Amino acid sequence: xxxxxxxxxxxVILDHGRHPRHAKRPATFDASAKGDNPMCGDRxxxxxxxxxxxxxxxxxxxxxxxxxxxxxxxxxxxxxxxRSQADVRSLFTAFRELARTGTCPHCDAALAEPLERLxxxxxxxxxxxxxxxxxxxxxxxxxxxxxAQEASSE
Amino acid sequence: MNVETRPMPLDVTRIxxxxxxxxxxxxxxxxxxxxxxxxxxxxxxxIDAMRTAMETQYANVHRGLHWMSERTTDAWEAARDAAAxxxxxxxxxxxxxxxxxxxxxxxxxxxxxxxxxxxxQAVLISGMEHHSNIVPWQLLRDDKGIELRVAPITDAGELDxxxxxxxxxxGKVGLVAITHMSNVLGTYTPAExxxxxxxxxxxxxxxxxxxxxxxxxxxxxxxxxxxxxxxxHKLYGPTGIGVLWARRELxxxxxxxxxxxxxxxxVSYERSTWAPVPHKFEAGTPAIVxxxxxxxxxxxxxxxxxxxxxxxxxxxxxHALARLxxxxxxxxxxxxxxxxxxxxxxxxxAHAHDVATLLDREGIAVRxxxxxxxxxxxxxxLESTARASFAIYTTRTEIDVLADTLVRVREFFx
Numbered sequence: 001x002x003x004x005x006x007x008x009x010x011x012v013i014l015d016h017g018r019h020p021r022h023a024k025r026p027a028t029f030d031a032s033a034k035g036d037n038p039m040c041g042d043r044x045x046x047x048x049x050x051x052x053x054x055x056x057x058x059x060x061x062x063x064x065x066x067x068x069x070x071x072x073x074x075x076x077x078x079x080x081x082x083r084s085q086a087d088v089r090s091l092f093t094a095f096r097e098l099a100r101t102g103t104c105p106h107c108d109a110a111l112a113e114p115l116e117r118l119x120x121x122x123x124x125x126x127x128x129x130x131x132x133x134x135x136x137x138x139x140x141x142x143x144x145x146x147x148a149q150e151a152s153s154e
Numbered sequence: 155m156n157v158e159t160r161p162m163p164l165d166v167t168r169i170x171x172x173x174x175x176x177x178x179x180x181x182x183x184x185x186x187x188x189x190x191x192x193x194x195x196x197x198x199x200x201i202d203a204m205r206t207a208m209e210t211q212y213a214n215v216h217r218g219l220h221w222m223s224e225r226t227t228d229a230w231e232a233a234r235d236a237a238a239x240x241x242x243x244x245x246x247x248x249x250x251x252x253x254x255x256x257x258x259x260x261x262x263x264x265x266x267x268x269x270x271x272x273x274x275q276a277v278l279i280s281g282m283e284h285h286s287n288i289v290p291w292q293l294l295r296d297d298k299g300i301e302l303r304v305a306p307i308t309d310a311g312e313l314d315x316x317x318x319x320x321x322x323x324x325g326k327v328g329l330v331a332i333t334h335m336s337n338v339l340g341t342y343t344p345a346e347x348x349x350x351x352x353x354x355x356x357x358x359x360x361x362x363x364x365x366x367x368x369x370x371x372x373x374x375x376x377x378x379x380x381x382x383x384x385x386x387h388k389l390y391g392p393t394g395i396g397v398l399w400a401r402r403e404l405x406x407x408x409x410x411x412x413x414x415x416x417x418x419x420x421v422s423y424e425r426s427t428w429a430p431v432p433h434k435f436e437a438g439t440p441a442i443v444x445x446x447x448x449x450x451x452x453x454x455x456x457x458x459x460x461x462x463x464x465x466x467x468x469x470x471x472x473h474a475l476a477r478l479x480x481x482x483x484x485x486x487x488x489x490x491x492x493x494x495x496x497x498x499x500x501x502x503x504a505h506a507h508d509v510a511t512l513l514d515r516e517g518i519a520v521r522x523x524x525x526x527x528x529x530x531x532x533x534x535x536l537e538s539t540a541r542a543s544f545a546i547y548t549t550r551t552e553i554d555v556l557a558d559t560l561v562r563v564r565e566f567f568x
Contacts, residue, residue, distance in 0.1 A: 001562045005515055009508075014567065041524045041537040042507075064537050066505035067567070127511060 007123040008130070009067065012075075017067030022060045022077035029060075035140030035151040037132055042069050046077075046140040055084045059141065066133055072121055073137035079114045085145050091115070092138045098122050099134045164458060164466040170547050172197040172454075183517030186552045191337055191365060191496050191543030192521050194390045196451075203450035204392065204443050215442055216416060216433075230442055233449035234432070237397050240452050241382060242373040248405065250398040250432040251440055255364040256286040258383035258398035259331070261411045261435060262360055263290035266329070266381075269409040273299035275328035278321055278357070280343070281307040281533055282336045285526040287362045291331060303327065307533065311339035311488025315347070322355035330359040334366035334382075338525045338541065339488030340471070340496035342366065349378045358404070364388055368545075369467050369494045371460035374399055386444065390546075391451030395444035398435070405431040412437040455546075463546055467495040470544045470553060477557035483564060487539055495544030498525070501560070503567040506538040512563045513540075518556055 002009075029047040036043050042065035051057035059077040063070050076095075080088045087110075094107040095118050102125040107115060124134045139151035170176050173195050178185050187195060207229060213222035215230045238246040252258045267277070267290075277291045281304055295302045305318040313332070321327065330352040335342050345361060352359040360381035363372055367384045374382050381404070385396035400408075410417055410428055414437035419427040428434040455463070474497050478484055483502035501509055510522035521541040524531045531537060542556055 001559070002512055002515055002566055005512060005566075008511070009566070018567075039523065041528070041531065043537070066507040068508070130507070130511065133507065 013071040016071035020074035031144040033143035068133040188542040190545035233445040254385040254396040265408040276301035340493040341490035386448040392447040498539040
């Protein structure tokens with residue numbers, strides 16, 4: 001039973017959903033924003049710390065939501081660490097396409113390595129109602145980079 | 155409950171044959187549709203009535219002086235008779251057709267709330283309302299200076315009657331607006347008692363009957379209600395047609411909600427006068443075909459009979475509560491003594507959306523989320539639950555499939 005669901009719930013996702021490594025509210029942070037999916041009640045808050053070069057030195061989150069949204073937030077925090085804000089914005093665009101379509105054929109080759117880490121979430125594209133679960137933490141992250149308090153929903 | 159006479163059991167196999175969609179497969183699996191509280195499936199009788207109307211006797215109503223219009227008007231007004239009989243209304247003109255329960259409640263909030271109530275009065279709702287019985291009153295509060303009060307519910311998911319009555323004691327509450335059956339907890343509220351207490355304290359009472367009218371016979375005179383709102387699509391009828399029942403004397407006092415054609419007596423640029431009720435509240439061309447479909451749905455439900463429907467759903471609910479309670483880590487939301495075929499639950503290891511996605515893979519349709527009742531979710535410290543809801547076509551086997559699959563869902567997230 002559920003064998004075909006292994007595309008969506010890969011072991012990586014189940015693991016990060018159950019035991020997220022970056023699910024914490026840091027004592028100090030430079031920017032933070034909330035994301036809210038009013039359709040389902042998923043909520044996430046992302047915390048960002050900048051390095052001296054304004055790159056992302058650290059990212060963390062607090063979330064109440066499904067396995068997909070928690071895993072996505074955790075993989076995001078892991079992937080964006082140490083990257084410039086411009087790279088993170090490009091990565092968001094690429095990830096959004098990955099989540100919606102399952103691939104990102106036009107994506108910048110420079111993003112190949114981080115996108116590979118996010119690849120386990122590509123399975124959501126077959127579940128249109130779940131795509132937002134995967135992209136919600138990213139919307140919150142981008143809002144934080146923009147200096148906003150709340151992500152605008154898609 | 156003391157059920158002394160056992161009604162004829164409902165022949166589910168025969169009923170299922172009346173619903174063409176139940177033959178569908180989903181993802182290669184037999185459809186197990188447990189989301190009827192969101193919207194119910196339609197029997198052939200409803201589908202046929204709507205198609206026949208469009209193919210053989212369709213025109214606008216109350217306008218043309220021609221054969222087609224007269225026939226269509228007769229069919230449309232027959233729906234009013236059917237709705238009046240369903241609720242045991244005293245007067246067929248107490249039936250106002252609207253789009254859905256939401257519109258019915260908004261009609262009352264606008265017309266009775268803004269037209270009859272006075273600033274300083276209060277509206278009292280309960281802690282288990284659907285957003286459609288919260289937000290219209292918030293808009294009224296902000297617009298008209300009318301206070302909004304909320305009667306709490308107990309941990310069992312029942313209305314706290316002592317607190318409810320206490321909130322009425324200062325005499326400021328002009329209207330109690332409360333569900334007759336919770337769409338999340340399955341709780342029936344004690345409608346007669348609520349109406350009696352409300353009336354003692356000088357308040358009118360509106361029931362949101364969206365769920366209740368599907369599962370039980372509703373008698374607005376026996377309840378002694380003032381307003382009763384419900385929608386067709388949950389009662390096996392089409393979308394786009396619902397009913398507001400209200401006492402004639404209240405409808406007569408209330409100003410119109412929407413203005414336009416059909417609702418007027420005469421129009422000049424200086425002033426217009428209103429048609430008598432119910433037409434005063436039915437501006438514009440109504441959902442004619444849907445009204446005809448609604449009549450077919452009411453006739454279908456009446457032909458089965460509420461005694462059989464209620465007994466069937468009671469048996470299903472008992473079975474579901476027993477089977478789901480056996481699943482470790484599963485919490486059922488609310489355990490009211492008087493409850494119907496709506497069961498919300500949370501699994502310890504999996505979020506409701508993950509549960510719904512896995513169930514969907516097995517062809518099982520449930521609702522997951524906050525069920526348009528966010529304050530109620532917060533009352534139970536939850537963001538969302540999964541909800542299985544039952545209908546006349548639901549079988550014991552389907553509930554077994556749900557329970558067995560939930561055990562596997564839990565193992566999947568182990």
